[in-house]
Amino acid sequence: MNRALRRSALTVALGLCFASNVHAQSNTAGAVFGQAQAGDTVLVENPSTGFKREIRVGSDGSYRASALPTGNYRVTLQRADGTTSTRENVTVNVGTGTSVNFAAAAASGATTLDAVQVTAMAMVNPIDVSSVESTTILTAEQIAKIPVPRDVTSVALLAPGTVKGDAAFGNLASFGGASVAENAYFVNGFNITNSFKGLNFANIPFEAIGEQQIKTGGYGAEFGRALGGVVNLITKRGTNEFHAGGNIFYTPESLRGDGKSRYSPSGLLVEDNSRDKLGDETIASVWASGALVKDTLFGYALVQYGRESGIRNFGDNISVANDSETAKNPNWLVKLDWNINDANLLEFTGFSDKKESERDVFSNPQGQSVRQNYLGTVHDENGGENYVLKYTGYFTDTFTLSALYGTGEYKRNNYAVNAAGQRLVYDGNVSPDNATGIVGAQGCPLVTDGRPDAVAGLIPAYTSSCAFLTGADTTAHNLGLQDARDKREQFRIDAEWQLGAHLLRFGYDTDTFKSRDGEASEGGAAWRYVVRRDEEMVRRRVFQTGANVEVDSRAFYVEDNWSITDNFIAYVGLRWDSFENKNGEGQTYVKQDNQFGPRLGFSWDVNGDSTFKIFGNAGRYALPIASNVAIRGSSPSLYSQEYLYYDGVDPVTGAPINPHATGDARDALSYLNNEFGTGKDPRTVTSRNLDPQYQDEYILGFQAAITDNFSGGVRAIYRDLKRGIDDQCDYRILAEWADENGYAIDSYNPAFAFCHIYNPGSDLDIQIDIDADGTLEDVYIPADRIGPKAKRTYQALEFFAEGQLTDRFFLQGSYTWAKNKGNAEGGVKSDIGQDDTGVTQDFDYPELMIGSEGYLPNDRRHTLKLFGNYEFNDQWSAGANFLYQSGRPVNCFGVNPVDDDIGYGNSYFYCDGAVVPRGTAGRTSDIYNLDLNVAYRPSFAEGRLALKVDVFNVFNRQDALAVDESGEDSTGNSLRDITYLTPTVYQAPRAVRFMVQYNW
Known part of the structure; x- marks a missing residue:
């Protein structure tokens, strides 16, 4: 009977029983809610910080404590007769609600439940019947158990429906068929997305991340400016108990696999990587946290330093230069929390993500695998500092208000110093009279x-x-x-x-x-x-x-x-x-x-006990034009x-x-x-009729408890880009309009811009001084004379499961079947590596769109992800992370045989004078990858010392992630037996990472 009582209590604590109360999503906090007797009082308190809220149960028997900082809470019911019931270790994660239902316990006759302390398993993510979103949450404890690179994108790629973007854009993820430039990123509620191109975001030191929430679809109206996904980071914070520690992660060059040289399908050596060195990588962090004033003011501070070096393009037989690079990351983060009183909280977050790199460049005669003279050094400085202040006020039991103000800077400084010590700097002065625009030494x-x-x-x-x-x-x-x-x-x-x-x-x-x-x-x-x-x-x-x-x-x-x-x-x-x-x-x-x-x-809690949830949503999402x-x-x-x-x-x-x-x-x-x-x-x-680009999304699914601590589910997803924004540069339609309306066109008039921003598939309504007389004419071109409508759809079935198979075995995984079709990827163009977000060559001329409809670069038909950790005992554990993914579509780009004067060379879906529709030239190789780790926490150190080894790409598979898709050169000469289909990017070779960590 006692065992049954404890199991019932665990179910109550873990289940998110809706109980006539609901939870709205938040980007920084969570909530506790549930049922009790009307008129009773519920005390929600965090023993680690002294924070507490006292909520009176409403007349309908429900209560809710909202906007709670993430952490572990004690929830106590104070009945009118003076008796109490307590739940211990109630976990509150970002953007989720945790149900503690006292009414259910009372109804079951558990009158002594107040003596039971319920402890939830750390690896369990219970079914959230209060949410309609598609969300994955991974805590710092979970991430530490998985062999995964220590960066935000790699963690995001563990979620269902995410695929790694093209290497041309850096380390970014595609969510649900959207381009890598259409995601949003937040830290403690502050938007850290770099809106210049949408291809970057501010990085907090990875060790400082307490939780990472990955929203892959269905996110609420609070979130916007994204068509792909949302990555929401919550930092660690201080408590009443003092903690400090440090760790070192070291990846030695000597244990890395050798990079793979690039050969064309005909056997031509295109790039000799046999002497490249990926170099050593070291990241060291130290941190401390605790109470500056007990129960009132808390601090968490971390300093991180990273250094990596390597030699790339060492004597490539196609390059004209090769280089050796050293990068340094001196980063820091500070988090302060002030419990002014029970009704008012103030938070401060400050961090730096500066990165400095120096790249020494050497000459390399084209066609020879020889490193020659030192040419100079390229200097880059990226990143900056960010500061965020947030206030939360609990004005009544039912009304909460928060306000946030933040500033951030991201530098993208670049200059070069040649072998003679002369600096080369571009002054940014755009003018035909400014010659090169380069200040200092004349560059090569x-x-x-x-x-x-x-x-x-x-x-x-x-x-x-x-x-x-x-x-x-x-x-x-x-x-x-x-x-x-x-x-x-x-x-x-x-x-x-x-x-x-x-x-x-x-x-x-x-x-x-x-x-x-x-x-x-x-x-x-x-x-x-x-x-x-x-x-x-x-x-x-x-x-x-x-x-x-x-x-x-x-x-x-x-x-x-x-x-x-x-x-x-x-x-x-x-x-x-x-x-x-x-x-x-x-x-x-x-x-x-x-x-x-x-x-x-x-969201329908079918059984009323959080064991079976059916959910669905429909939404429209808009995206601004990148700066x-x-x-x-x-x-x-x-x-x-x-x-x-x-x-x-x-x-x-x-x-x-x-x-x-x-x-x-x-x-x-x-x-x-x-x-x-x-x-x-x-x-x-x-165009004067320009409307924002937007996408409609529909999701239907269910999630069910398989055991008390393990659940699985399925969701069907459909996304449809209803309107896009791009530019068109077809001067011919303007010349035709001028001729039809009696104007003598002057195409060399500086006020006559060839390219115009519009909605592909819509009419062009633009003003142009088409005859160079100083007066703007109203030019209207119907859509059928410009080009097709922007199209992109994503269809997917996601099967997912997560939880504890046993007390020591945590497992999470997903299988996704997906189709990503259309005539435009989105903000960028992966098949040629073009990062001009929002103004790619798509839609510039109608000829460029002939044959453009088909499977898009982020179309990966099958994706299987499995990751988890098994604890052999209190000292030893092992983790694994497996990925299988089918290849992406391949094109054949060449010259349009009727392109006489557009000047776009081999940018068309043509080869050998015939249309080759998008994605019909084959697919890249399927990808298999297995990462493993083993961790040791010696008993003599009383849990303070941890040693870990991660092995990435255990079998050293180096399949091609992308290939050269140019079947012809810009003058129409065939490249089929020269460079066409030559791999351009391979899987990263095997690497071994060591960690030593000590906490006190």
């Missing part, structure tokens, strides 16, 4: 040899001992600004109000994101030797940008969690987003007001190109000698996209 020109026989190694390539310094490991081959940076200022206010069966939440937030950015070719121009019309020529291309730009976002939301019955809740959320984008002159070029985003959902769009699209930029004859090649720089005009008008100087280096009138940049 970028020179590539695109002649088919040279690429194939049949003839010597034009080489250079003055290899391009700054672009040694980039695709842009440009020098950035020394003072490039991003700054964010955010304010938000959120309120929660319980009105009987309705839990209302509403809030407002503003977000100002300012960026400074620019780039230019190091040597002032980029040269490429080609065969054009059966003649050898050299192409000269000049590119310069530089501007200060801004995105202002604001949003208002309101949501209602309605308890229709004791075990059925309905969720209704409404959100209005507004976005304003400003160019380098501070002028508004896009303004979108009150994009409406409704959210609907339900990088204004750098070229609405600010001064210079982009010119011409084809020239030449008399020879400079043996040092590799640049052409005496380049001169061919006399053919098709080869003459042209300003691509009419970028003359002068300002653009914002009225001529954006």
Whole structure:
């Protein structure tokens, strides 16, 4: 009988019984709710901090303590007759509700339950019947048991429905078929997403993360500005008990697997990586936490230092430079919590994620695997400091208010120092009269040899001992600004109000994101030797940008969690987003007001005991235009190109000698996209009927308890991009309009922007000074003359399970079957590595979209994830992390045989003169990966000392993650037997990581 009583108590404590109360999602806190006798009082307190809330049970027998800081709580029922019942170790996680139902216990006759202390297993994530979201929560304790790289993306990739994005964009995840540029990231409620391109976010020291919440779909109206997923981080915090510690993670070069060299399918050595060294990596952290004033003021502080080094591109036979890099990460975090009194809390979070790197560059003659002279050093500084202040007030038992203010800075500084010690800095001054724009020493020109026989190694390539310094490991081959940076200022206010069966939440937030950015070719121009019309020529291309730009976002939301019955809740959320984008002159070029985003959902606790949940939701999600769009699209930029004859090649720089005009008008100087280096009138940049891009999402699923501590479920997901935003650059339709309306077009008018931001599939309604008379004309082009509508759909079935199979065996996993189809990936273009978020080459010309509909780069048909940990005894444990994933679609890009004057080279879904529809040229290899670890906590150290070894990619599998998809070069010569389908990125080789940690 006692065993049955304890099992019933555990079920009550772990189950999230709805009990005519509901929980609304929060981005920083959780809640405790449940049933008791009307008029009783419930005391919720955290013994570690002294924080407590006293809630009176309502007339309907329900109570709720909201906006609780995450942690372990004691919940005590104080009855009117003076008796009490207590639940110990009630865990509150971010964004979830924990039910403690005293009424259920009383009804069962458990009159002595107040003597029972319920302790939940740390690895159990109970079924949350109060939520309609698709969410995975991993605590620091869980993450420590899994062999996983210590970064936010790697942890996010453990969640169902996430796949690793293309390596061209760094270490990022794709959520539910969206591009890697469409996610949102938060720390303690502060938005840390880098809105410049959406391809970065501020990183807190990993050791400081207390919980990571991964929202893969169905998130409520409180969250917006994301079409993919939301990653929500909660930091560790101090308690009354003093704690301190330190650890070192060390990954030695000597235990890494060798990198794989790149060979074409025909056996041609494309990249010799046999002498590359990935280098050692060391990360050390020390921390301390405790009470500055007992039960009142708490602090947590951490300092982390990381260092890594390596040698890459050591003598690649296709590169013109190779490098050795050293990176340093001196980071810190401080978290302060002030319990002013039981009704008012104040929190402060400050952290730095600065990273400094130096890359020594050496010359490497093209076509030879030889390291030659030292050329110079490239310096990069990234990251900055972030500060967040948050207030929470519990004004009544039913009304809670919070307010947050935060600022953040992210530097993207870049400069180079050549072998003579001279600094090369781009000044950001965009003008045709500014020549190179490079201050200090004259840099080396970028020179590539695109002649088919040279690429194939049949003839010597034009080489250079003055290899391009700054672009040694980039695709842009440009020098950035020394003072490039991003700054964010955010304010938000959120309120929660319980009105009987309705839990209302509403809030407002503003977000100002300012960026400074620019780039230019190091040597002032980029040269490429080609065969054009059966003649050898050299192409000269000049590119310069530089501007200060801004995105202002604001949003208002309101949501209602309605308890229709004791075990059925309905969720209704409404959100209005507004976005304003400003160019380098501070002028508004896009303004979108009150994009409406409704959210609907339900959760049915079928059995009324949290053992079987059916849930569903439907929502609309909007995304602002990234601020990088204004750098070229609405600010001064210079982009010119011409084809020239030449008399020879400079043996040092590799640049052409005496380049001169061919006399053919098709080869003459042209300003691509009419970028003359002068300002653009914002009225001529954006279609006047532009609407925000948005996506609709539908989810239906269930989750059921398999055992007391293990659950599983299934959900079906459908996402549909209803409206996109991109740019189109087809000047021909403007010339046709001018001819039809009696205007003499002047395409070299600086006010005549070729590229315009619009909604693909919609009409273009733009103002243009089309005849250069100083007056803007109203130009209207119907959609059927521009190009297709942006399309992207995602269909998936997710099977998931998690919990404790035994007291010592924690297991979590998922299998996802998915299809990701359409004609546009989203903000970026993975199949060619283009990171111009929001303005990729998609939709520039209708010819580029011929054959574009098919399976998208993030289409991974099958994904299986399994991870967990087994404790052999109190000293030894082992963990595993397994991934299987099917390959991604492959294209064949080539020249459009009717492309006479667009100038997009081999950017079309054509090969050998015929259309090759998207994704029909095969798939990359399936991926298998197994990581293992073993941990030892010696008994003599009384739990203070921990030793661990992680082995990543145990079997050292190095399958191709991406391949070269260019079936032809830019002049139409076939690359099928040269470089086409050559792997460009492999799985990371085996690595071994050691950890030593001590706590006291």
